[in-house]
Amino acid sequence: xxxxxxxxxxxxxxGMTLGSHLTPLARGHIESADVVFVGxxxxxxxxxxxxxxxxxxxxxxxxxxxxxxxxxxRDMVEAMLAExxxxxxxCGVFYGHPGVFAQAxxxxxxxxxxxxxxxxxxxxxxxxxxxxxxxGLDPGKLGCQHFEATQFMLHRRMVDSSAWLLLWQVGIAGxxxxxxxxxDAGRLGVLLDVLTRHYPARHEVIVYQAAVLPxxxxxxxxxxxxxLPAATLGMSDxxxxxxxxxLEPDPSIRSRLASLAAGP
Amino acid sequence: xxNVIDFLERMGADATLRAAGTEALAHELIASAVDAGLAxxxxxxxxxxxxxxxxxxxxYGIQLDREKDPEEEREDDAEESSVRFTQRQA
Numbered sequence: 001x002x003x004x005x006x007x008x009x010x011x012x013x014x015g016m017t018l019g020s021h022l023t024p025l026a027r028g029h030i031e032s033a034d035v036v037f038v039g040x041x042x043x044x045x046x047x048x049x050x051x052x053x054x055x056x057x058x059x060x061x062x063x064x065x066x067x068x069x070x071x072x073x074r075d076m077v078e079a080m081l082a083e084x085x086x087x088x089x090x091c092g093v094f095y096g097h098p099g100v101f102a103q104a105x106x107x108x109x110x111x112x113x114x115x116x117x118x119x120x121x122x123x124x125x126x127x128x129x130x131x132x133x134x135x136g137l138d139p140g141k142l143g144c145q146h147f148e149a150t151q152f153m154l155h156r157r158m159v160d161s162s163a164w165l166l167l168w169q170v171g172i173a174g175x176x177x178x179x180x181x182x183x184d185a186g187r188l189g190v191l192l193d194v195l196t197r198h199y200p201a202r203h204e205v206i207v208y209q210a211a212v213l214p215x216x217x218x219x220x221x222x223x224x225x226x227x228l229p230a231a232t233l234g235m236s237d238x239x240x241x242x243x244x245x246x247l248e249p250d251p252s253i254r255s256r257l258a259s260l261a262a263g264p
Numbered sequence: 265x266x267n268v269i270d271f272l273e274r275m276g277a278d279a280t281l282r283a284a285g286t287e288a289l290a291h292e293l294i295a296s297a298v299d300a301g302l303a304x305x306x307x308x309x310x311x312x313x314x315x316x317x318x319x320x321x322x323x324y325g326i327q328l329d330r331e332k333d334p335e336e337e338r339e340d341d342a343e344e345s346s347v348r349f350t351q352r353q354a
Contacts, residue, residue: 019276039327043319044311047269063324070329094327102327151330169326178329213314214276215289215306235325 007084009112011092011105013124016210018045021125026093027052029122033091035083039076039104040095041236042212049093056093059104066179076104077111084117097126101148101168127238128166130210134218135240137164142243149173149239153191159198162248165241167191170207171233181235188229199244201226206240207233268306268318271296 010029015021030036030052038049039059050056062075083090092098098105099121112119128146131137137144143163149170159165167173172180174187192201202224209219223231228239271293275281281292286307293303305313 017276019273020282021276041323041325043315043321043323044269044272046323047319048273051269051273060323069326073327073329095325103329104327148328148330154330169328172326181324181326213311214272214282215309216311217309 007087007090007112007117009080009084009090009092009108009117009119010122011094011098011109011120012122013094013096013098013126014040014045014049015125016096016127016130016212018042018048018213020214023122023124025122026124029091030093032089034088036091036093037076037080038093039102040093042095044213045095053091065181066177068178070178073104073107077108080104080108081111081115084112084119085115094124097124097129099123100126100128127168127210127236130218131166131208131238131240134210134220135206135208137240139164142247149191150175153194161198161244162246163243167239167241169235170239171235171237173233183233185229188231188233192225192228195225195228195241199225199241203244204242206242207231208238208240209234209236212236267296267298268302268314271298271306 010033012023012026012029013021014026015023030049033053034055036049036053036056037059038046038056040046040049046056046058046060057079059076059079062072062079063069064072080090080092092105092108094102094105096102105121109119109121132139143160144166145160145163146166146168147157149167150173152167153174170191171183173183173191175183204222205225205228207219207221207223211218219237221231225241274296275292281289284292290303290307293306298306302314302317305311305317
């Protein structure tokens, strides 16, 4: 193996709440790396990561208003891979889970492997995990659908309103440009129209945001669906829509299974 | 600053501290020599003060774009081709 191919990449997550969710393995990757790149959504969390390693480089400068986010993610990948190609052990640190609603870590791992470098991703505690705990929602009970909010708006998805519906990145809902970091009442009004195809306007929905700092409580704000356009939403908010109808039994399948249970 | 980040890390990992009442939390903050203004912000649950003092500026949290459908991809490709053609002509 040549000097250049000894570079490696590990993408890890720090979880959602500062100090609460960092796994021993993720900490090990950070501490044993030659260089650490950090892409987290909170300045205090970034300060914390900086205390875990002497060479921590923020990925925040790659963002800019009206800069296409695709370009931002490409820049992040290139920054990490440049150090891998230089023969260094690189750790990419991302908030939550590095592979959930996170493009750059996935792309960086794939490209590093394509170029012959060792690369892996380690799971972290995601916002989804926190939501299940904070809302008391078990996805195994009635089922749970997940969509990116704008993609959900732009396509006629098969919505099962007897299961939970979670819309992620609702704080940038309706962005067609790929460069906005906010939404507004007009775009949320369109989302309301999409959702009222499946749910009554009076149906209660929940705006959720996991706690980032350990003295904070999660945001759990309940409101009728019709109030959505007036809601103040940020980049980290998620919309949770509870089921609005009961599970629909399938008698023929039940009958077939009962026959099988009765034996030949 | 290091005191308060250390304190937040310790609080994040300490179930007792996370559930502590205001009085117990105030005692811990004093024992950890956290700056009085920052300690007051923590006791008040005011994260904005902490961010303004320790990590000012906007932090972006969006790390994924929706997948574009094939029609949009073709439009984007056409736009990029058009830009490249214009640049070559210039």
